[in-house]
Amino acid sequence: MRVGLVGAGRIGAFHARTLADHPEVSEIVVTDPMPDRAEEVAAETGADVAADAAAMLDRIDAMVVAAATGVHAEMMHMAAGAGLPVFCEKPIATDLPATDAVVERVRAANVPAQIGFQRRFDAGYRSAKALVDSGQIGHLYSVRTTTHDHEPPPEGYQDTGIYRDTQIHDFDVLRYVTGQEVEEAYADGFTITTAAFGEDRPIDTGVVVLSLTEGTKVIMSGIRHDPLGHDVRMELFGTEDSVAVGLEPRLPLRSLEEGVPGPQEPTPKTFLDRFAPAYRAELAAFIEVAQGRRASPCTPDDARAALRIAIACDVSREQHRPVALKEIT
Ligand SMILES: NC(=O)c1ccc[n+]([C@@H]2O[C@H](COP(=O)([O-])OP(=O)(O)OC[C@H]3O[C@@H](n4cnc5c(N)ncnc54)[C@H](O)[C@@H]3O)[C@@H](O)[C@H]2O)c1
Structure with a gap:
């Protein structure tokens, strides 16, 4: 090919x-x-x-x-x-x-068309989806997501803001893992405007609260500067189990409890460090999609659904109010 x-x-x-x-x-x-x-x-x-x-x-x-x-x-x-x-x-x-x-x-x-939401190919997120699909986690009370870049994108990068550029990955993988849709979004945030990061930047620090169709509540953190590394996680709390994606020896987070060591291995510094196998797997899938051997695992409709959530977050932050997804048409 x-x-x-x-x-x-x-x-x-x-x-x-x-x-x-x-x-x-x-x-x-x-x-x-x-x-x-x-x-x-x-x-x-x-x-x-x-x-x-x-x-x-x-x-x-x-x-x-x-x-x-x-x-x-x-x-x-x-x-x-x-x-x-x-x-x-x-x-x-x-x-x-x-x-x-x-x-x-x-x-x-x-x-055939596939959009690059590579987390759908990450082993941890796939395990989370399998747990939810099998019913082993039970009814989901809440989900917490973290997407913290180590450093803001380099100069010249076309940054469209934390919700549409970055947390859009969380929105997509949340739909993928839970099988639920978002009904309402409430978002806030701000922009880091220090000399080191440049002054004319779109919003780069986002907090989001979502309500899902089956009653699950979601809290999400998006940050463009995490001094310890690139931190991407999802925690799911259900009636039968509590699990975490990304809780691993490389996790860029220090425990302050006595005797608990910090990161055991060098932390990921970029999305490429964190998700290299997932990026490879999504393109391998695309080759099969292009050959007509499988359906697209992440369609343009999926991308549209994630974008609607991001837009709802921007509206919510600007107007300082919860936004129903049905408003975003
Ligand atoms: N899936 C992920 O995790 C992930 C991670 C990073 C970036 N991205 C996405 O990938 C895209 C690129 O991001 P990046 O970090 O590589 O940015 P980048 O700024 O490093 O690279 C973008 C490149 O596109 C080129 N370009 C611009 N117009 C073009 C055109 N008409 N034809 C061909 N090339 C053109 C630029 O010259 C530049 O080299 C963005 O849309 C971003 O959202 C996705």
């Missing part, structure tokens, strides 16, 4: 290595308006460089979009128009009209 990779930044370069290692990928074509990035990926993986995405369409069998968020929708339209299976990083777009247009175009073109 010949795969076109659009975007060779942080996640694009990682996806390129995964594709290069995949036995069923025979050729990679990469493009990025920053030519050094495309050349670097090409040198490392043996990929060809194309001038832009349009220039690769007639020489690929599937497209992987890892470009900055602002071009995702355009690239998905392009792939659908060319009849190509498409994998796209989250989010499809940052508003509902643009997202809906993509959802409809992909459906009309009948091309």
